[in-house]
Amino acid sequence: MTxxxxxxxxxxxxxxxxxxxxxxxxxxxGLPMIAGLLAQRIHAPNMLIVFEAGGIGPQVPxxxxxxxxxxxxxxxxxxxxxxxxxxxxxxxxxxxGFLGGAQIDMFGNLNTTVLGPHENPKVRLxxxxxxxxxxxxxxxxxxxxxxxxxxxxxxxxxITTPGYLRGGNSRYEAGLPAGSGPFRVISQLAMFDFEPxxxxxxxxxxxxxxxxxxxxxxxGFDILVPDGVPTTEPPTKKELxxxxxxxxxxxxxxxx
Amino acid sequence: MILQEGKGELVGWHDxxxxxxxxxxxxxxxxxxKITTAQEAVAKFVPDGCYLAMGGFGHVRVSMVMIYEMxxxxxxxxxxxxxxxxxxxxxxxxxxxxDRVEVAYAFAHELRGLSPGGRRAVEEGRVKVVAxxxxxxxxxxxxxxxxxxxxxxTRAMLGTDTLEKSSAKVxxxxxxxxxxxxxxxxxxxxxxxxxxxxxxxxxxxIDGTLxxxxxxxxxxxxxxISAEEIISNDKIREKPWLTKIPxxxxxxxxxxxxxxxPCQMPMEYFFDEEHIGEWLALSKSDEGTRQYMDKxxxxxxxxxxxxxxxxxxxxxxxxxxxxxLRRPMTAPWxxxxxxx
Numbered sequence: 001m002t003x004x005x006x007x008x009x010x011x012x013x014x015x016x017x018x019x020x021x022x023x024x025x026x027x028x029x030g031l032p033m034i035a036g037l038l039a040q041r042i043h044a045p046n047m048l049i050v051f052e053a054g055g056i057g058p059q060v061p062x063x064x065x066x067x068x069x070x071x072x073x074x075x076x077x078x079x080x081x082x083x084x085x086x087x088x089x090x091x092x093x094x095x096x097g098f099l100g101g102a103q104i105d106m107f108g109n110l111n112t113t114v115l116g117p118h119e120n121p122k123v124r125l126x127x128x129x130x131x132x133x134x135x136x137x138x139x140x141x142x143x144x145x146x147x148x149x150x151x152x153x154x155x156x157x158x159i160t161t162p163g164y165l166r167g168g169n170s171r172y173e174a175g176l177p178a179g180s181g182p183f184r185v186i187s188q189l190a191m192f193d194f195e196p197x198x199x200x201x202x203x204x205x206x207x208x209x210x211x212x213x214x215x216x217x218x219x220g221f222d223i224l225v226p227d228g229v230p231t232t233e234p235p236t237k238k239e240l241x242x243x244x245x246x247x248x249x250x251x252x253x254x255x256x
Numbered sequence: 257m258i259l260q261e262g263k264g265e266l267v268g269w270h271d272x273x274x275x276x277x278x279x280x281x282x283x284x285x286x287x288x289x290k291i292t293t294a295q296e297a298v299a300k301f302v303p304d305g306c307y308l309a310m311g312g313f314g315h316v317r318v319s320m321v322m323i324y325e326m327x328x329x330x331x332x333x334x335x336x337x338x339x340x341x342x343x344x345x346x347x348x349x350x351x352x353x354x355d356r357v358e359v360a361y362a363f364a365h366e367l368r369g370l371s372p373g374g375r376r377a378v379e380e381g382r383v384k385v386v387a388x389x390x391x392x393x394x395x396x397x398x399x400x401x402x403x404x405x406x407x408x409x410t411r412a413m414l415g416t417d418t419l420e421k422s423s424a425k426v427x428x429x430x431x432x433x434x435x436x437x438x439x440x441x442x443x444x445x446x447x448x449x450x451x452x453x454x455x456x457x458x459x460x461x462i463d464g465t466l467x468x469x470x471x472x473x474x475x476x477x478x479x480x481i482s483a484e485e486i487i488s489n490d491k492i493r494e495k496p497w498l499t500k501i502p503x504x505x506x507x508x509x510x511x512x513x514x515x516x517x518p519c520q521m522p523m524e525y526f527f528d529e530e531h532i533g534e535w536l537a538l539s540k541s542d543e544g545t546r547q548y549m550d551k552x553x554x555x556x557x558x559x560x561x562x563x564x565x566x567x568x569x570x571x572x573x574x575x576x577x578x579x580x581l582r583r584p585m586t587a588p589w590x591x592x593x594x595x596x
Contacts, residue, residue: 174435
């Protein structure tokens with residue numbers, strides 16, 4: 001890519017634009033936190049940020065390292081508990097949640113537990129953490145993923161976090177909250193949504209300079225392609241400048 | 257009717273009547289002084305093979321004083337609650353104290369990356385993951401225990417392998433008719449929670465988020481508190497609304513200033529990223545892990561001695577400055593970030 005922004009900057013800006021003002025977003029460490037903070041500073045000043053360890057509505061001075069770190073309660077409206085944060089999600093107060101993973105499938109199911117068999121793993125990953133809860137309980141989840149043929153997998157080694165399970169109505173039939181589920185997937189190549197009936201992943205926009213063909217070839221499963229796929233708006237100078245202020249030490253966003 | 261049964265090991269469950277009886281017979285009802293040392297608290301309340309849960313979250317407000325002491329006393333075969341267990345479990349695995357884990361989140365250090373030591377132990381089969389669960393799931397297991405119930409329902413985990421490898425069960429909810437996941441209560445044999453201040457009886461105040469320590473304190477059979485500072489009972493009674501853990505839940509109180517280092521103590525001192533970085537680098541090999549343990553755990557006689565080794569008051573003042581935003585953070589792992 002010859003553009004004057006990095007992949008992480010593109011992911012952060014694209015994710016932040018999915019967020020809406022006057023909504024509640026559950027954020028984790030890294031890019032999700034940055035996307036949330038960027039949205040608040042650019043177009044969603046009245047969006048409430050909640051951290052799973054209990055930080056509610058902080059005015060974050062510098063990027064927290066952990067979702068339980070004291071930066072998550074800096075000038076917050078409440079320093080609460082995991083029970084409160086997770087109950088907010090289960091009872092319908094959380095509009096957006098962020099997820100990521102080592103593998104994703106065509107229905108937006110995610111693996112963050114193991115590569116290889118569970119009993120005898122090739123690579124042991126951290127496990128669910130709060131991901132299963134976010135993916136199960138938030139109204140809409142935003143999935144940020146590095147895309148290649150292995151990560152966009154035909155079959156997951158382990159379903160840690162539910163997307164639309166086996167597609168169609170299977171998510172609701174399993175008992176997960178009605179109307180909830182993956183909303184957008186954002187990779188370094190493109191953004192995706194889910195076709196409403198089959199719940200299969202569908203191309204939503206391609207990032208500047210990326211061919212549709214490249215997106216499709218960088219996946220282990222078939223991605224639905226509607227007619228006339230638009231190009232993702234590139235990051236603006238205002239957004240890029242703001243990202244430098246949000247992450248001044250360069251935890252996720254490279255220093256310019 | 258049971259629709260699905262998780263195949264994970266059922267860790268730390270007791271019949272509610274059996275646990276009531278245990279509480280009746282064993283928990284202190286009178287306000288007695290519980291001040292003791294880290295050495296005695298581990299010797300008395302952390303036996304080999306116990307089911308252990310640590311308070312705090314990741315690298316935040318973790319009782320490292322008790323972790324180092326468990327390693328120093330060479331505890332074995334501990335089953336650990338991986339309820340976002342990060343630095344604590346990494347060191348206990350490095351010290352060969354833990355051989356089984358129920359995992360919500362473990363073997364990684366959030367933004368800092370995956371844990372070389374913990375991962376290697378699981379991949380080589382030295383540590384066995386006996387069950388999977390989610391963070392909310394673990395915390396609600398403690399809530400069920402706090403409430404004295406056999407289980408608590410949740411709408412999370414349904415339809416996934418996380419549930420399939422957990423100890424939860426799915427039934428048809430008799431009210432809504434929809435499938436619902438039942439999480440079994442979890443009563444850790446012992447929990448260790450680090451707090452900013454408490455009195456000599458164990459009445460504790462906590463600054464910042466509680467994470468799941470409110471529920472965990474009430475679920476655990478034995479509870480060890482380590483505190484930055486011991487305050488008078490009068491101070492506790494001045495603002496009783498600040499008491500998050502009352503004395504009758506507490507079995508031992510250990511006073512240890514800086515007892516969470518190298519983890520963060522909210523509003524007091526920041527993560528010691530240099531030290532965490534040193535551990536992450538050394539724990540890539542068994543030899544490095546031994547080197548770390550020899551220098552910081554077996555090479556120090558107690559936690560005050562350890563604090564001297566890591567740089568003493570001067571170092572802790574520096575970390576207090578970062579915590580209070582008077583000084584920017586630095587971290588060895590930062591140079592690998594932000595690229596691309």
